[in-house]
Structures are given as C-alpha cells and as structure tokens.
Amino acid sequence: MSKKEIDYLDIQKIMSMLPHRYPFLLVDRVEELVPGEHIKAFKNITMNEPFFQGHFPGLPVMPGVLIIEALAQAGGMIVLSIDGIDVDDKVFLFTGIDKVKFRRPVVPGDKLELNVTKIRSKMSIWKMKCVATVDGEIAAQGEVSAAIVDRESL
Template sequence: MSNELNSLDIKEIMDLLPHRYPFLLLDRVVDHVPGETLQGYKNVSFNEPQFTGHFPGTPVFPGVLILEALAQATGVLAFTKHGKPAENELYFFASIDKVKFRKPVVPGDRLDLDVTCIGEKRGMGKFECKAKVDGQVVCQAEIMCARREI
C-alpha cells in the first residue's frame, strides 16, 4: 500500500453518484483504498435548506442525513472497486444496523466520514461507518448497500 493519498474532488464524486444539490452530501474524498476504505468529508453550512425547518432556533444537522452521507461514501467506495456505474445502476440502502448517535452536528462543523468494507457478495456490500467532528465520533453504523439495475 502506498503512502500517496488517493483523493477525489467533487467532479469525480459527481461522476460516480447520481445525487445533486441539495442531496449530494459528500464534498471530497481525501483518501481511499479501492474497495477497502474511504475517508471523506461533508462541510455543514447554515445555508443548507434543512436548517430552515429542523430545530430552527437551534440548528442541528439531521441524523438521517448523517446516515445518508455515510451511505454516499459507501457508494463511492464500492464504485472505486467496480468502476463507474452504468447509467442504469444505483446503490440502494439494504439495511442499517448498530446505529448510534453520540453528539449533535451543527453548522460550521466538518463531518469527517470513514467507511470500511467488511464484506461483499452477490452485489451486496457491508460497511463499518463512522462520522466524526474534530476527531470525536458523532455517529456510527453498519450499512449494507445493494448494487441494482433500475
């Protein structure tokens, strides 16, 4: 394994994921080992639309969107192993287990996303996922995603 970082910018991420504003929740991949691990992040900004209605007086980034950001990171990781998706292929949530939220995420935070592939068969991948802010785990989960034709 090389010490060289394998980063992906937003254009490369958009090549792999179909998501677009306001639902693209992965800003950059800072490093990855294709098919094994990925580290990326999402910058949380007060200008995002969910803050107008999610605890308006006390803006908190919704936990379900933290899980979605982690799932998008798993999709990018899977595509780094299998190549760019066909136009008729997507990754879908299959299951989310062992979810724990440890601390609220607020505007101004950088949500660091760490995903590790812990197994794969028949188009299904299982991933250990952690979201961190300032090195502290704010959410963790095991996510399974299924690669399917649409």
C-alpha cells in the same frame, strides 16, 4: 479505477460517481479511497443547508438520518470505484442499517469526516462499518448494508 489507493477526489469527480445532486449530495471531498475497501471523505456543514430551516429553527442540528445518508453515499463510492462497474448503469441502494448510535450533534461550521470500511460483500450485497466524526469526536456510527442494482430495474 483500480484497487490502487486514490489520494483525492474533488466535487466534479464525486458527481461523476454519485447520482445525487443538490440538495442531497452529501459528500464534498474525498481524501482517501481504496476501491472496494475503504474511504475517508468529508461533508462541510454550513448554515445554508436547506434542512436547517426546519431542524430546528433557532437551533440548527443536522438530522441524524442525513449523517447516515452521507456515510452511505461515501460507502457507495467504495463500490462504484471498482474497475468494471459502470456508474451510468448502476445505483447503490440501502438494504439495512444496524447498530446506529448518535453521539454528538452536528451543527453549522462542523467538518463531518466520513470513514467507511467494507466488512464483507457477497454478490451485489455489501455491509460496511461507518463512523462519522467532528474534530476527532464520534458524531454517529453504525453498519450500513446496501445493494448495487441496475438502474433499469428501478
């Protein structure tokens, strides 16, 4: 993909970019993507999510760490969409999480909007500003650092 803005990616295209699969693929749709710069994506939250069995019985709340993971997966797509990066040979791994705040619970029926913007990158390390919202309200926000690495090195 080029630096050109992409308007929409369906689940098939998302799965061609990210290595994650059920039950850990946390991006359902991408509505805006500027490779190397910004993404606006969504995760639809349903009662069928496997984590609701234990978090919490009778009071389903999406774990905050999974909201951050959804943001990181979206952030990985920013990097993996850059021309010349072979998604079959590379993987995007956390190196740090900073300034994270959780502002509201995310529950079944919510549409989690994932907005991730590059702050900076140097060599293979990327730092991104992440904001997850539901109906315009901030659910979680923070900064994520990650590195793009060769799959063979793992």
